[in-house]
Amino acid sequence: MISRLSVAMTSDTAQRLTDHLRRADGQEDCCFVLWRPSTGASRTSALLSEVVLPQGGERIVHGTVDFTSGYFLRAAALAAEHGCGLGFVHAHPRGRGWQRLNTVDHEAEASFAAQTQVITGRPLVGLTFAGADAGFGARVWQQQAPRRYASAEAESVRVVGGRLTVTVNNRLLPAPPATNRQLRTVSAWGQVTQDDLARLRVGVVGCGSVGMLIVEALARTGIQNLSLFDFDTVEELNLDRLLHATIRDVRLHRAKAHLAARTSRRAATAVNFRATPYELSVAESEGFAAAADCDVIFSCVDRPWPRAVLNLLAYAHLIPVIDGGIAVDARGGRLRGAEWRAHIAAPGRACLECLGQYDPAHVSAERDGSLDDPAYITGLAADHPLRRKENVFVFSTSAAAAQLNQFITMTTAPNGIADTGAHLYHLTTGTLDRREDGCEKGCPYDGMLRGLGDDAPVTVTGRHMAAEQARAARRLAIHRWPLRARRAVDDLLLRL
Ligand SMILES: [Zn+2]
Ligand SMILES: [Zn+2]
Numbered sequence: 237m238i239s240r241l242s243v244a245m246t247s248d249t250a251q252r253l254t255d256h257l258r259r260a261d262g263q264e265d266c267c268f269v270l271w272r273p274s275t276g277a278s279r280t281s282a283l284l285s286e287v288v289l290p291q292g293g294e295r296i297v298h299g300t301v302d303f304t305s306g307y308f309l310r311a312a313a314l315a316a317e318h319g320c321g322l323g324f325v326h327a328h329p330r331g332r333g334w335q336r337l338n339t340v341d342h343e344a345e346a347s348f349a350a351q352t353q354v355i356t357g358r359p360l361v362g363l364t365f366a367g368a369d370a371g372f373g374a375r376v377w378q379q380q381a382p383r384r385y386a387s388a389e390a391e392s393v394r395v396v397g398g399r400l401t402v403t404v405n406n407r408l409l410p411a412p413p414a415t416n417r418q419l420r421t422v423s424a425w426g427q428v429t430q431d432d433l434a435r436l437r438v439g440v441v442g443c444g445s446v447g448m449l450i451v452e453a454l455a456r457t458g459i460q461n462l463s464l465f466d467f468d469t470v471e472e473l474n475l476d477r478l479l480h481a482t483i484r485d486v487r488l489h490r491a492k493a494h495l496a497a498r499t500s501r502r503a504a505t506a507v508n509f510r511a512t513p514y515e516l517s518v519a520e521s522e523g524f525a526a527a528a529d530c531d532v533i534f535s536c537v538d539r540p541w542p543r544a545v546l547n548l549l550a551y552a553h554l555i556p557v558i559d560g561g562i563a564v565d566a567r568g569g570r571l572r573g574a575e576w577r578a579h580i581a582a583p584g585r586a587c588l589e590c591l592g593q594y595d596p597a598h599v600s601a602e603r604d605g606s607l608d609d610p611a612y613i614t615g616l617a618a619d620h621p622l623r624r625k626e627n628v629f630v631f632s633t634s635a636a637a638a639q640l641n642q643f644i645t646m647t648t649a650p651n652g653i654a655d656t657g658a659h660l661y662h663l664t665t666g667t668l669d670r671r672e673d674g675c676e677k678g679c680p681y682d683g684m685l686r687g688l689g690d691d692a693p694v695t696v697t698g699r700h701m702a703a704e705q706a707r708a709a710r711r712l713a714i715h716r717w718p719l720r721a722r723r724a725v726d727d728l729l730l731r732l
Contacts, residue, residue, distance in 0.1 A: 240408075240529075241390040243361065243374040244554040245284035246583040246687065247397030251292050252287045252532070257327040257365045257458040264301045264327050266290075268311035270320035271361055274553045274689035276528035280377065282321065282361045283554055285686045288314060300340075301326060308348055312355040319691065321358030324348075327365040334405050335364035335373035338386060347399055349377035349385040362387065363715070371403040392435075394531060396554045397584045399654030400646050402432060402531060409435050417505035418455060418458045425648050430458060434506060439463040439530035441518050441546060443496035444479035445629060446560065447536030449636035451481060455500035455509065462500055462511045465518055466492040467703035469710050477629045488725055489713040491515050515707055518545045519603075528553055532647075534639060535559035538595035538621070541602040545696045547588045550581035551681040552692040556646065557581040559588055561641040564626035567619075572664070574631050578638030579648055579658030579671075586674050587681040591658055598622065614629075634661070 245253075249269075257265050267289055271282040291465050315322040324345060328335050337345070345362045352360035355714055360377040372393035377385045391408040395401040411431040422430045438459050439449050443466040454462060461552035468491055470478065470485040474611050478492075480499045493513035500511045516523030519541045527533060529548055535546045536556050543559065548555040558580050565573040581587050586595060598607065606612040607622065616623050656674035675682040714725070 239275075240279040241280055241364065241374075241376050241388060242281040242392045242394065243271075243372070243390055244281050244394040244396060245282065246554065247395050247399065247401075248288060248584070249284050250395040250397075250401075250670060253325060253365060254370050256289060257325065258367050258370075258475065259297075259327075259329070262329050263299055265297060265298050266295060266301045266303060266324065266326040268307070269323040269325055269361075270311075270318060271323050271358075272320055272687065272689040272691050273358070274513040275525070276530075277522070277525040279313045279391075279529045281553070281689070281729070282327060282374075282390075283689045284321065284323065285320060285687045286314075286318075296519035297311050298374075305427075308351075309384050312352060315356045315358075316440075320356065321361060322352045322356050323363055325363040325365055327367055329367035331364070331366035331371075332368040333366060333371045334403050335366050335371070335591060336389075337362065337364070337373075337375060342387070345377060345387065346385060348438045349387075350379075350383060352377070352380060353385070360385075363393070366403075369402050373403065373405065387435060392531070394554065396556055396582055398534060398582075399649050400556055400582075401420070402436065404432065404435050412434070412458065412460060413507050415505070415507060421457060421487075426710075429648050430681060434458045436585070436647070437461040437463065437529060439465065439527050440496070440536060441465045441527065441533055441542060442536035442538075443492040444468075444536060445479070445627065445632035446473070446639070447534065448479040448481075448496055449633060450534050450536060450640060451496045451500045451511075452503050453636070453640050455503040456505055458504075458506045460506040460508050460510065463514065463526055464493050464496040464511055465514045465516060465698075466496065466498070466525065467491050467515050467517055467706045469602040469706060470495055477627060477632055481548075489614060489710050491710060515710075517700045518549075519697055520700050520703060523697060524549075524697045528555065530555055532643070533557045534643070535588075536639075539602055539607070540596075540598040541700075542620075543588050543594040544599045546597065547581055547681055548595075548685065548694065548696050551583060551587060552685045552688045554583065554687060554689075557588070557626050558639050558642050558646075560635045561593065561621075562627060562631045563621065563624065563632065564636045565630065566626045574628075574663040575660060576631060576635040576638055577658070577660045578635065578642045580642050581681075582646075583682055583686055584674055585655065585682075586671065586676075589681065590675045591671070603698060605701050610728075633662075701713075 274281040288311040291429040295303040347548045349360045374390040375387040497511040497513040546557045560578040657670040660669040
């Protein structure tokens with residue numbers, strides 16, 4: 237396996253582990269966990285699904301910690317029964333940050349890596365808990381040859397919920413080199429927070445008016461890796477709202493994802509900046525896999541299908557999704573009001589479906605192409621969000637700012653507060669509504685689907701006709717140009 241490796245868990249699971257592993261007497265402790273895979277295009281994550289605490293006599297604490305074979309077999313059988321993998325966590329009571337495997341740990345884990353693979357059909361995941369700051373380190377025991385197992389270090393361990401906390405493996409993802417470019421930013425929240433933020437892999441789904449502003453802000457802030465998703469082409473009617481888009485981009489039939497990549501490369505303050513454009517919908521399997529590589533995703537789409545896909549990524553794959561939207565009330569051709577929302581879908585918070593951000597009935601309508609049929613749209617109520625097209629750049633900047641503030645609050649937790657609920661701002665009254673409760677009772681997202689990863693029993697991806705047509709139209713438009721013009725564009729693209 238050449239894939240990058242990561243481990244993710246909900247903050248509830250992290251809390252349960254912390255409560256067990258951080259002992260009042262300062263001694264080492266351990267326990268088993270169950271995990272499920274989440275497979276992206278270039279990263280595989282082990283999502284911890286359950287903590288299997290030791291029962292009386294199953295482990296012996298004597299400064300260091302030992303466990304009985306009975307405990308191992310009970311946990312491994314439970315993993316096999318649930319179709320899960322098995323993980324083993326032990327504590328370094330005084331450790332801080334990413335914990336590497338020492339010789340003693342290595343021998344201990346190596347001794348049951350093979351048995352784990354045989355019983356569960358999945359590799360053993362080893363985790364080390366750092367008692368001083370509740371950080372984690374992790375590795376996966378992969379089979380090299382019959383009976384020979386070697387541990388491959390993960391690049392990060394993500395804890396997802398009210399707050400997003402990532403312990404990063406500095407050897408695989410070194411902290412970015414210090415420059416003067418982010419001095420003011422670093423003076424606001426310190427180098428440690430900056431280094432953590434910079435190394436998040438951030439996805440932006442939808443590079444329209446709101447998405448493009450978010451891309452600009454992320455690049456300026458020093459984020460090193462951006463994945464940019466949009467299958468649409470820059471059009472003349474985008475020019476009043478699309479940051480950095482010019483009439484030249486319209487004439488060149490520039491893909492919005494490429495405009496976003498160009499924009500962000502010019503704005504980036506990170507030395508090792510990388511923007512990857514995807515002319516894909518996240519509802520296409522390739523787009524979904526690329527999105528599953530991200531640590532956090534901005535949702536800047538207004539369609540129900542991609543929102544439903546992102547909702548699944550947030551809960552089943554433990555990738556927080558920062559979503560938002562704008563509604564302008566322009567009845568009778570006059571501005572009567574405007575609202576914008578910003579909220580985060582993540583375990584413990586209300587999901588996009590419970591927040592009313594999409595109607596599941598419209599997901600199937602979009603999948604079968606109805607939403608792109610003018611007759612279907614005309615049949616909807618006049619004030620239906622899917623019919624309304626009014627938008628103003630100023631409101632886009634407000635919505636983008638609201639989403640970015642949610643991101644900063646979740647990752648930096650000012651004054652220890654990471655979750656301030658879902659926000660709805662009313663222009664007319666200048667007021668902000670907040671919703672702080674989680675999903676509705678019985679909601680499957682923050683319920684049975686949570687942490688299921690690849691095992692989630694729903695298929696959300698499929699053929700996306702609108703995306704295919706947009707790409708085909710772009711290719712066709714470019715092919716119609718005379719050869720000289722095409723060469724000029726190629727030259728231009730090469731220079732970016
Ligand atoms: Zn150890
Ligand atoms: Zn929900």
